[in-house]
Structures are given as structure tokens and as C-alpha cells.
Amino acid sequence: MTAFETVIGFEIHTELLTRSKVWCGCSTQFGQPPNTQVCPICLGLPGSLPVLNRRALELALRACVALNCRIAPVIQFERKNYYYPDLPKNYQISQLRKNLGEAGWLEFQVGDETRRVRINNVHLEEDAGKNIHPETPGADYSLVDLNRAGTPLLEIVTEPDLRSAAEAAAFMNAMKSLLEYLEVSDCNMHEGRLRFELNISQRRAGEERLGTKVEVKNLNSMKTVLRCIDAEEDRQRDLLESGESVIQETRLWDEPSGRTRAMRSKEVAHDYRYFPDPDLVEIHVDEAWVGRVRAELPELPDARRRRFVEQYGLTDYSAGVLTARKPVAEYFESALRSHANPVGIGNWVINEVLRWLGEDPDRELADYPVAAHDLAVLVRMIDEATISGKIAKEVYKAMMAGEGAPEAIVKAHGLVQITDTSEIEPIVARVVAENPDTVAKIRAGKDKAIMALVGQVMKETRGKANPQTVNELIRSRIDEMV
Amino acid sequence: MTDAPAYATLKELQRSLEAGECSSRELTQALLDRIEALDGKLGAFLRVTPDEALQQADAADAARRQGRRSPLLGIPLGLKDILCTRGVATTCASRILRDFIPPYDATAVARLRQAGAVFLGKLNMDEFAMGSSCEFSAWQPTRNPWDPTRIPGGSSGGSAAAVAAGFCPATLGTDTGGSIRQPAALCGVVGLKPTYGRVSRYGLIAFASSLDQIGPFARTVEDCALLLNAIAAQDPLDSTSAPVATSDYTECLGREIRGLRVGLPREYFIDGMEPAVEAAVRRAVADLAAQGAEIVEISLPHTEYAVAVYYICATAEASSNLARYDGAHYGYRAAGTRNIIEMYSRSRTEGFGEEVKRRIMLGTYVLSAGFYDAYYSKALKVRTLITRDFAEAFRQVDVIATPTTPGVAFRIGEKLDDPLQMYLSDIFTISANLAGIPGLSLPCGFTAEGLPIGLQLLAPAFEEARLLQVAHAYEQSHDWWRRRPELA
Numbered sequence: 015m016t017a018f019e020t021v022i023g024f025e026i027h028t029e030l031l032t033r034s035k036v037w038c039g040c041s042t043q044f045g046q047p048p049n050t051q052v053c054p055i056c057l058g059l060p061g062s063l064p065v066l067n068r069r070a071l072e073l074a075l076r077a078c079v080a081l082n083c084r085i086a087p088v089i090q091f092e093r094k095n096y097y098y099p100d101l102p103k104n105y106q107i108s109q110l111r112k113n114l115g116e117a118g119w120l121e122f123q124v125g126d127e128t129r130r131v132r133i134n135n136v137h138l139e140e141d142a143g144k145n146i147h148p149e150t151p152g153a154d155y156s157l158v159d160l161n162r163a164g165t166p167l168l169e170i171v172t173e174p175d176l177r178s179a180a181e182a183a184a185f186m187n188a189m190k191s192l193l194e195y196l197e198v199s200d201c202n203m204h205e206g207r208l209r210f211e212l213n214i215s216q217r218r219a220g221e222e223r224l225g226t227k228v229e230v231k232n233l234n235s236m237k238t239v240l241r242c243i244d245a246e247e248d249r250q251r252d253l254l255e256s257g258e259s260v261i262q263e264t265r266l267w268d269e270p271s272g273r274t275r276a277m278r279s280k281e282v283a284h285d286y287r288y289f290p291d292p293d294l295v296e297i298h299v300d301e302a303w304v305g306r307v308r309a310e311l312p313e314l315p316d317a318r319r320r321r322f323v324e325q326y327g328l329t330d331y332s333a334g335v336l337t338a339r340k341p342v343a344e345y346f347e348s349a350l351r352s353h354a355n356p357v358g359i360g361n362w363v364i365n366e367v368l369r370w371l372g373e374d375p376d377r378e379l380a381d382y383p384v385a386a387h388d389l390a391v392l393v394r395m396i397d398e399a400t401i402s403g404k405i406a407k408e409v410y411k412a413m414m415a416g417e418g419a420p421e422a423i424v425k426a427h428g429l430v431q432i433t434d435t436s437e438i439e440p441i442v443a444r445v446v447a448e449n450p451d452t453v454a455k456i457r458a459g460k461d462k463a464i465m466a467l468v469g470q471v472m473k474e475t476r477g478k479a480n481p482q483t484v485n486e487l488i489r490s491r492i493d494e495m496v
Numbered sequence: 497m498t499d500a501p502a503y504a505t506l507k508e509l510q511r512s513l514e515a516g517e518c519s520s521r522e523l524t525q526a527l528l529d530r531i532e533a534l535d536g537k538l539g540a541f542l543r544v545t546p547d548e549a550l551q552q553a554d555a556a557d558a559a560r561r562q563g564r565r566s567p568l569l570g571i572p573l574g575l576k577d578i579l580c581t582r583g584v585a586t587t588c589a590s591r592i593l594r595d596f597i598p599p600y601d602a603t604a605v606a607r608l609r610q611a612g613a614v615f616l617g618k619l620n621m622d623e624f625a626m627g628s629s630c631e632f633s634a635w636q637p638t639r640n641p642w643d644p645t646r647i648p649g650g651s652s653g654g655s656a657a658a659v660a661a662g663f664c665p666a667t668l669g670t671d672t673g674g675s676i677r678q679p680a681a682l683c684g685v686v687g688l689k690p691t692y693g694r695v696s697r698y699g700l701i702a703f704a705s706s707l708d709q710i711g712p713f714a715r716t717v718e719d720c721a722l723l724l725n726a727i728a729a730q731d732p733l734d735s736t737s738a739p740v741a742t743s744d745y746t747e748c749l750g751r752e753i754r755g756l757r758v759g760l761p762r763e764y765f766i767d768g769m770e771p772a773v774e775a776a777v778r779r780a781v782a783d784l785a786a787q788g789a790e791i792v793e794i795s796l797p798h799t800e801y802a803v804a805v806y807y808i809c810a811t812a813e814a815s816s817n818l819a820r821y822d823g824a825h826y827g828y829r830a831a832g833t834r835n836i837i838e839m840y841s842r843s844r845t846e847g848f849g850e851e852v853k854r855r856i857m858l859g860t861y862v863l864s865a866g867f868y869d870a871y872y873s874k875a876l877k878v879r880t881l882i883t884r885d886f887a888e889a890f891r892q893v894d895v896i897a898t899p900t901t902p903g904v905a906f907r908i909g910e911k912l913d914d915p916l917q918m919y920l921s922d923i924f925t926i927s928a929n930l931a932g933i934p935g936l937s938l939p940c941g942f943t944a945e946g947l948p949i950g951l952q953l954l955a956p957a958f959e960e961a962r963l964l965q966v967a968h969a970y971e972q973s974h975d976w977w978r979r980r981p982e983l984a
Contacts, residue, residue: 054598054599054600057825058820058825059598059599059600059826060580060586060588060593060596060598060701060702060820061579061580061598061602061697061698061699061700061701061702062600062698062699063697063698063733063734063735063736064735065732065733065734065735066735093816095815095816095819095863097819097822097840099824099825099836102820102825103819103820104819104820104822105816105819158824158825284865285864285865287815287816287860287863287864287865287868288863289812289813289816289863289868289872292704292705292706292736292813293702293705293735293736294735294736295735295736
């Protein structure tokens, strides 16, 4: 058995957040009835011509700047020629020889280590429409929806710098986070607006030369990408170990079987015959323009982390965790507007919100059941001693179960903390009286023994007493008995 | 005005309308009648649209009564079938677009419509503008009004023949490698290919996007200038339309050409030219000299590569531009196909003609992996050299004069089996498209058999005014433009 090393790179496609399409004025809104957001241009009718959406180019430039790319002084669009019914012109306007950005990198954390993935290039292209195959058995037709055709698409191509599924996961999160922070894309993977395509190969440990790579398409979630890495690793290693070789090809992920399969020959385009699109002029991107884009960059994770430390007094670690994903940072700041306890709310976000997100790499914060305001109210109720921390956990569970706002839950379950000691004192007196052995231990200096009594009192108050208060009451009761 | 309104110039018609001597409706009806009577033998029109035309004429008359004035108000025109017309079938003379009715006007068409022009119908052409004789139309050949056994030239043969036959004072055509100038020469009319980017290509069904340009045909230089005034403009719908200001192109007409330097490129006077053509062009140049122009012999050294470069660049672009005609979304779809590959394949096999398929294959080949550098990439480099030849030449001269074609109109069928011979009929016109400069052809004589001969003038980019000035100076010293064919 030889040790193999897995080598991974990505092609990332993301739809840019423009209101209109990249070559025409049609809306990019998602989920409209089929073929209602189309015009002669995105339908590819005879004689129609593309005109570049400047906003799309600026968003793409923003990504290039943030990915530390060299920006081409002159950019050019090229035609990628292939036949498919969701591509009305039967060519995709893309870039090849004069890409928008080249030779960049993205840094990200894997555990305590900072890793860097090199970016080969970043370019702008158009999305295709969608073919819809009717589910009716025996249907001898397919339908085409061209609403998405011509939506601006950013493609980011990395170098093969990743070595494991864990690294790939960290990279995907970092890339998604950056794109979210840049506000170039909403990064919705369920609806296909952020897609990761994988290329993966094996080489024997210590070898410099890259092995034969396989490209995999049809990966529509991060979890799928990670499953696919495992599956391909196994498949490729099995091939190599049995003396066969990996064929350079494009494979499709097959969800039901959890494996990749080779594309049928007709699904493979052999020669795209790229050439410069004569309908679009070359665009000159000067330093001043790049400077403006740089100046207008939204607050990025690093800057936000430093701000969180200064403004909210968080530790560098907490600030880093809270700013790793833009929606999380925004959730946190939104909660702060309802209750200004950054450390308390920060802990809840880190312990509960991030744990929930971490359970499934494809979870979106938008689907989190607890609103930022409600989480803030929960923390406030603890801070104001309305409920204990222990009760708060129960209230939180109820909130996650969709039982509503924390005040309502506390009220409905009668969970308000007993702060009036006169209610607790009789119970303390009884518990102390009923446990002379324990009291003796405490008196003998075994301090920890008091916890057993605190526990009993808490049990009898159904958790509504403040444990600290109970502790003090028990001590003074024992002292009084002397 | 003689033979009114058939051979009246646009300018004359404008005056009659202005003076109230006739209405646009009368004019339009008279020309529709003439087309009805005579076009059966010529085949210039693919589609005559009398209802739309008369409606537009009535609207123009009404506007005029309300005081509107515009140089083209109520003037009947014809449009090459490559230009999209809202609600009127636009087939590009191809089976594959047989039933295609665009929901939009080409920008040039919209501008004419806005100016109040009347559209008589759509004119024949070689399929997708690929051809030099109009014989590659999927629907019908067009015959040369001067000799119906001969071709009118192409690809805008219908546009040239309609003007020569007195069906309308002016038409629009398109020129990718000579498709305006060559038929203008062979039909004895004036044809202008503007600078690339001068007229919007939006709605012009693309053959070769980096070469295509819309331009006018008319019987006089002034009429061409009037049409250019209406269609020239930068267009937000066409990224390649130029941000260069336009001017009134009639202003330069009548200015003398004394002192203007006219270049004669030695590469354009070649063995194998018809002697009558060379003689007529040399006489025309002598006439320009007699008006005070200075004649300078020049060289455009890369001329011999123009045809090869053109057939690489143009076919490469065409192979991609024509990919959208696949039977999936609109246009012709072959019946009874069993899967998508078969649908694509049979729709295109049945929908395109032989010449179009020949060029798609050639273009696909030159862009293919492993051949791109040897053909397409190299062609682009030589194209730059050809452009530089002109830049160099225009340091020495103001305009260049050449024959438009090496010969006069050939007989129908004569070159059909020899694509190379056919391609060579554009040998003098192709370079202007590759360099993007404007070119104009106007009549400069007739052969003994009575076939027209064209003089080509070329100018630097966006110097259409200079081109029109020289052409007008020559035109006014002759009456070639007054000659008209005898139509049976």
C-alpha cells in the first residue's frame, strides 16, 4: 500500500447581485413564471446584440480586488461555442484569454493554521437558462425556461492547492463568506446561485507531479462536495492501487448512489472554439477605476473583527468567530440593538447559533428558528435575573421548537425566577432540617457537600430559585443553628 | 421630373411632396404598381407589403398636413431582408428563417420609420448575405435590370436592382465584403458602405459581426447622403457603434476637389481585369485630375492576402453567429426527429443552403483546437497589416480610387460551380471591410454591351463626407446616373 495524497481545486460559479441581466435590461429576479423575464437579446433572436451591464463588471472587479488578483488593463469577452437548448445563441459569452483578474489568492483558517489557495483567474460570463424535463412517463419533449439566461455569472478558478476534504470545507466556507461580505452574491446554494465544481486527483506521497484530474459537476451543496471528495478519493485510489489509471474526464455526481459517473459522450463538448466576441468591444480598466472599486469595498471580515474587539470589548477569538460569516455578524449586531450586552449575546451566538449552523454545512442563517431580537430578549431576562441561566436553556429549547417569543414562553410555563427570599426560606429550613448528616459534613469543612442541599432546594422550586441565593440562604441557616 | 415617379431622385420626390404636387400615398401606390407590373421578371422583392406601405404613406401625408417636415417624410424605400422589421417577416433569404417575424425593428429601420419613410417591402439577397450574385437566395434569383440573363451582384442584389429598376429611389443593404458596393457597381447605382460603427448593427441579422455594416443604395450621391443622415448615429444597443459625432452629409456636396489627393493603388489594377472596366476607371481618375485633384500612385502591399483573411474571419464569425438557428427556439425545425442531436442536425441540414453550409464548415474548421493559431489568429494579424496599409496610404492621399469589381455583371449560373471564382469578384471591396473604412461605388461608364461599370472610392474611417464630396464632384460631371435600363 502506497500513501496517496489528494489534490483538490475548485471552479466556483456565483450569480452576481445585479438587478438586470448582463447583456440586456431584463430582471434577474428569481422564481418568476417561466419565460417572463426575457427579451430579444437574452432570447438570442436574430440581429440582437449584447451590451455589457456596467454594474456586473464592477461587482466582478470587486471580487478580483478582494481576491488579490492582478486586474487586466484590457478585458475582452469570448464566445464559448456549444449546442444546448438552454443556451439560446448556442454560445456562451465568457472570457478566456484576457480575464478580468488573474494570479490572486484567498487566505483562510484550517484549525489554527492559515492556509492560502492561489486563484488562477476570475472572469465574468453569462448564465444559461434551464431545461425542464417533464416527469410524465413517456413524455417526448422537454421545456426550456430562459428567465435565467443572461444572468451575470462570476467564475473563480483556483489552483489545485487543497489537500483534503477538511481543507476543502474550510476553503468553501471562507470563499462563501468573502462573497457574502463583498455583497457580490447572495450565495444561495439551494437555488443554484453559488455552485462549486470540483477537480480532484491523487498522487503518491512526496511526488511533485500532479496526477490525472477528474472534474465533477452537479454538486449542489457543500455537503455533497465533501461526500464527493470521499467517494472520488476511494474510486481513484482503488483504480491506482489495482494498477489502472484515472481517465481525465468530466464526471457527474449521482446523488442516489453517492458516486460519480462518467458523462455520456454527448454530454461532453470536445472543442468550444473560443474566439473573441466581435459584438463586444474591449474594455480598458485603468488604475483609477480599480482604485475606486477598492475604496468602495464593503467592510471585510478582518476589519469587522477589529471593530468588534474595539467597539464591543470582545476577545480577539470571539470577534473572529462572530465575523467569520457575514450573516452571523449581522445577526449578532442586530441582537445588540435590542439588548446591549455584547459578551452575553456573543456567547449565546457562539454556543448556540454557530453550533446549529455547524451541524450541517449547507444550513443558512436565514432558516434559523430564533430571531435576533428574541435571542437578545432571552439574554436580557438572564441579565435582569428574571430567569436563571438554567431556565434560559429550557426557554431556548422552546424557542427552537417554535413556541414563540421568550417572554411568552416564560409566562406560559411559569418560569419566572423567585427573587423573594421569603418564598425560599421555608424550603431551605425544611431541607436543612431533613439532612442532618450533610449539615454535619458541611460543618466539618466539606464545603462541596452544600451542593447536594442546593440541588434539593432547586428541585423543589422547579429551578426558579437563584442557585447563588439558595447557597447563601443555606449557609446562613446552618450558621444560625450553631 | 421624367418617368415620374419611377426615376425621380429622392431629392426630387421630396420637393414634389413639399410642393404638394403629389401625396405620399400617390407616390407609394405608383411605385407599388410598377413593382407589381415589372418585378415578376426581376425578382428584386421577396415580399412587397402594400398594406403597411400605404398606411405609412397616409400617416406621412397626415403628418405633413399638420406641419411636420423631415427629409424622408413619405418617401418610399426598400429594405434588404437581412434587416429586422417589426411585424414583417424577415427571412435573410433563408429557409431556416422562413416564418420568422421579428418583434422589433433594426435600429436603422427604426430611425427611418421615425423619419417618416414608407417601406415598400423586403428585398432579395444571398442567403445570410453569403454570396456575390443573389443566386444563393433560398427563394428566388434576382436578375440584373440591365440584362436579365445576368446577375445583379450580391449579396444586396435585390436592393441594387430595385433602385436600378426604378422601384424606389433608395434602399438599404448591408456590406460585409462588398455586398453593397459590388451590386451597386453591377447595377449602375450608387452604394455606400459606411465606416464600421457608423451605423448601428442592432437588428441586422449577423453574418460576420466585425465586418457587417448597413448602408444606402440610391441613384445619386446626394440621395445616399440623405439616407446616411437618417441612419448614422451611435446606438446604446450596439456596443460597436462608434461614439463619433455625425454631421450633415449633404453639406460637403458641391465643394470643389481641387488639391485633393487621390491615391491609385497599384495592387488594384491587375491582370485579368476586364479591359473595359480598367479603361472606364482610368478615365474617371483622369476626370478627377481634370477637376484639380492630384493623382498619386500608392501601394497597399498586403492586398493579395485580403480574400484569404476575409474568408477566415468572416466564416469563423458566421459559424458562431449562425449557431442559434437550430430548430429549438424559432425558425425552421425538421419534422419527425427522434432526439435533440437529430433535431439540430436535420433542421440545419434542411434549413441552410449549400453556400451557407460551406462557410459554416470552413469557419468551424478555422476555429477548431489545433487550427486556431494557424488560421484565425494569423488572419487577425494579417488583418492588422491590411488596416495599417490603409493608415499608411491615407498619410499620402485623401481618398483612394479603384475599380469596384474586376469585371461587369456575369451571367446567371456562370460561377455557381466555382466558389473561388465567385469569391474573387469581391477582391477589390473586401479590404475596406477588413480595415473598417468607408467605401462607395458609383457608375463610371458602361461597356459596349451596355453593362454598368463602378468606380470605388475609399476614405479614412469616419470621413464619409469626403467620400461623398469626391463622388458627387465626379457624378455631376457626367450623366451616367441618368441612364436607365430598358425593362420589358
